[in-house]
Amino acid sequence: MQTKSKVIHLDGVIPEHLFNKRLDQCLAEMFHEYSRSKIKEWIEGDCVTVDGQVNNIPRTKMKGRECIIIEATQLTQTASKAEEIALDIVFEDAHILVINKPAGLVVHPGAGNPTGTMLNALLAHVPDIDKIPRAGIVHRLDKDTTGLMVVAKTLPAQTHLVEQLQSRSMGREYEAIVMGNLIAGGSVDAAIGRHPSKRTLMAVRETGKPAVTHYRVIEKFRAHTHLRLKLESGRTHQIRVHMTHIKHPLVGDNQYGGRPRPPKKAVESFAQALRDFKRQALHAAQLTLNHPNTNEEMSWQVPLPSDFNNMLAIMRQDVADNQDLMEY
Structure with a gap:
């Protein structure tokens, strides 16, 4: 990775209608292309002058018509x-x-x-x-x-x-194949943080960040379930962690317990297909957002990849071959 620096120069006059507003609120409205957290960082970093004097207190109340100059450096990584x-x-x-x-x-x-x-x-x-x-x-x-x-x-x-x-206004919906039989949809509301002993993994922890995942059943198989999931938050490995937390890890997700578990009387080709599925069965199927320039709501969907579809087809065949063993 390389780190580059970019010099930011901004100036303007605080509008009169922002009378008695905090400095950080005024700058967020004046320079809306920058996030509030970035503006606060600049203020506290002595990058903002008000009428020629450095002001590093975000909560300072403004009267209007103050002259603002921001001189900052923004680091970018490429x-x-x-x-x-x-x-x-x-x-x-x-x-x-x-x-x-x-x-x-x-x-x-x-x-x-x-x-x-x-x-x-x-x-x-x-x-x-x-x-x-x-x-x-x-x-x-x-x-x-x-x-x-x-x-x-x-x-x-x-x-x-x-x-x-x-x-949480951006909509993200996923499809997954999980281990075990889920009868109906539901939600998982459980904070996620770094795993206490496996530092590359995440886990449900009381000290973690809030995380909510909603799911509904698309199709049930003998020992697996095809789900549609919607995120309210976007924590690292969120769906994988939450599904494991409720004892339904994703097929193929060896890191979180999704090792191959073919159902009883499964043919060898099905058992081998599960062993050969070397990734978590998870697909970001739909994305909905407001366009950042026009504010128009836009939505896209993409079909399941071939390996995911092939696994579903194998599971459907297993159901057809073992109707007497299905649990509803």
């Missing part, structure tokens, strides 16, 4: 090089990019994956995206999770998308 990696682009305009991510594609470079990532591909597809923190990536999918992701192509778009994620 991969060391752009790489021509094919992307399955579902939608693109001047502001956002919606991608259907395949299994096996890492989103961010990291230990063991310095190149060949989505970030490397984005730098080649949109060269100016290196000016945006994290190359415009505002949320991520695990390496072996497939489906929809949105990427910001401009700083204002990034700010708006992050705000939608934080306010």
Whole structure:
């Protein structure tokens, strides 16, 4: 990874209608392309002058017509090089990019994956995206999770998308195959934090961050269930952790307990198919958001990948071959 710095210079006069508003509130309205957390960081970092005097107290009340100057440095991280990696682009305009991510594609470079990532591909597809923190990536999918992701192509778009994620107004729906029989839908409301002993994994913990996952049954099999899931929050490994928490880990998710468990009297080809499914059976099927420039609600859906569909077909055949063993 390389770290680059970008000099930010902003100036303006606080409008009179913001009389008696806090400094951070005034600046958030004046410079709405930047997040409130970033503006607060600049104020507290002595980057803001009010009528020629540094003011580092966000709660300072303004009278209106004060002259504001912001001189700040913003760090951006990009991969060391752009790489021509094919992307399955579902939608693109001047502001956002919606991608259907395949299994096996890492989103961010990291230990063991310095190149060949989505970030490397984005730098080649949109060269100016290196000016945006994290190359415009505002949320991520695990390496072996497939489906929809949105990427910001401009700083204002990034700010708006992050705000939608934080306010939970961005809709993200997934499909998964889990172990065991779920009779009906439900919700999991359980905080998620770092696993106490396995530092690369997450776990349900009282000291974690709030997380809510809703799910409903699409199709039931002899020893597995096909689910549709909706996130209210976006914690790392959230669906994988929550499903494991309720004793229904995802098929193929060996890290969280989804080891192959064929049902009784399953034919060897079914048992082998479960052993050969080397990733978590999880697909980001639908994404809904308000366009950061027009505020128009937009929604995209992508079909299940072939390996997911093949597994469903094998499970349906197992049901047909063992109707007398089905539990309803």
